[in-house]
Amino acid sequence: MKPALTSHVAPPPGGRGPFRSYAAGFILSLVLTAAAVSVVVYAGPLRLGGAAAAAAVLVLAVVQMCVQAVFFLHLLDEKGPRWNLVFFASTLSIVLIIVVGSLWIMAHLNYNMMPEQVNAYMRRQGGI
Amino acid sequence: MENIATAGEDDSLFGFWVYLMTDLVIFAVLFATFTVLRNNTFGGPSGRELFSLPSAVTETLLLLTSSFTCGLAAVAFRRGVRTRAIIWFAVTFALGAAFLARELGEFSGLAAAGAGWQRSAFLSSFFALVGAHGLHIAVGLLWMAVVMVQIWFRGLSAAVVSKAARLALFWHFLDVVWIFIFSVVYLMSRLV
Numbered sequence: 001m002k003p004a005l006t007s008h009v010a011p012p013p014g015g016r017g018p019f020r021s022y023a024a025g026f027i028l029s030l031v032l033t034a035a036a037v038s039v040v041v042y043a044g045p046l047r048l049g050g051a052a053a054a055a056a057v058l059v060l061a062v063v064q065m066c067v068q069a070v071f072f073l074h075l076l077d078e079k080g081p082r083w084n085l086v087f088f089a090s091t092l093s094i095v096l097i098i099v100v101g102s103l104w105i106m107a108h109l110n111y112n113m114m115p116e117q118v119n120a121y122m123r124r125q126g127g128i
Numbered sequence: 129m130e131n132i133a134t135a136g137e138d139d140s141l142f143g144f145w146v147y148l149m150t151d152l153v154i155f156a157v158l159f160a161t162f163t164v165l166r167n168n169t170f171g172g173p174s175g176r177e178l179f180s181l182p183s184a185v186t187e188t189l190l191l192l193t194s195s196f197t198c199g200l201a202a203v204a205f206r207r208g209v210r211t212r213a214i215i216w217f218a219v220t221f222a223l224g225a226a227f228l229a230r231e232l233g234e235f236s237g238l239a240a241a242g243a244g245w246q247r248s249a250f251l252s253s254f255f256a257l258v259g260a261h262g263l264h265i266a267v268g269l270l271w272m273a274v275v276m277v278q279i280w281f282r283g284l285s286a287a288v289v290s291k292a293a294r295l296a297l298f299w300h301f302l303d304v305v306w307i308f309i310f311s312v313v314y315l316m317s318r319l320v
Binding site: 018019021022023025026029030033036037039040041043050053054057058060061064065068069072073083084087088091092094095098099101102103106 | 142145146149150152153156157159160161163164181185188189192193195196199200202203206297300301303304307308310311312315316318319
């Protein structure tokens with residue numbers, strides 16, 4: 001017997017209507033977008049440093065991704081084995097490794113230079 | 129409630145989701161390239177000088193609204209309401225086309241101002257990342273036009289609904305990717 005990859009179960013009665021799900025996702029996304037823009041526009045008056053504001057923008061983006069995954073992509077509504085969600089989660093871990101790993105390596109290239117390169121670099125920079 | 133990712137038309141929807149996840153890896157590589165190269169302007173203009181926040185916000189609102197109206201089209205084609213499905217897909221198409229037009233306008237404006245992709249590593253990675261997303265949008269628009277024609281002439285048969293469900297998944301996915309382009313490219317370039 002072929003294993004079922006996706007569920008064919010009818011939606012449970014009394015759940016949120018599909019329209020309400022999309023409307024909730026839309027409104028929440030609008031609010032989160034407005035919040036992210038406000039962080040950037042008011043970073044000065046709010047006395048937010050560049051790094052803190054960037055972190056806030058990134059957190060808001062991740063929250064909005066989760067909102068859209070739930071309300072637009074309906075990833076939490078799977079019945080049975082949650083294959084869509086499993087693939088999403090494992091792909092996100094690959095994405096994190098690629099992006100964070102690249103940034104980490106490229107930001108620490110100075111430590112990995114050969115000694116003569118380090119000397120040349122230090123001469124260029126006028127010392128450490 | 130109805131369920132786009134697991135509506136169970138067939139396993140093809142799951143297969144398409146797996147494809148989208150591999151697409152996400154492509155975008156991850158482009159994001160990694162951009163974040164590594166974002167300050168390598170080679171004496172040229174930086175993102176802070178080039179990008180207009182109001183323009184980026186407008187593009188974001190266009191695409192976000194189109195993702196919402198695409199959901200409304202999905203509600204309609206699942207309920208078998210043919211005319212309403214076509215209308216909402218048409219609205220989605222118009223919003224997506226407006227988004228693409230603004231993006232192409234931005235690209236040509238940058239190129240005209242001497243900030244094309246050959247100017248610096250930062251601009252190369254910018255055009256690669258945002259251009260890849262725009263290319264996906266263009267393909268999605270073509271696909272949407274085909275689906276609208278098929279709904280119009282063939283009605284909401286099982287095959288057409290299955291196709292429309294994959295299209296809706298594709299379109300929502302592109303909006304999720306855009307959240308990060310908006311945040312990482314347009315918002316963060318004004319911070320650091």
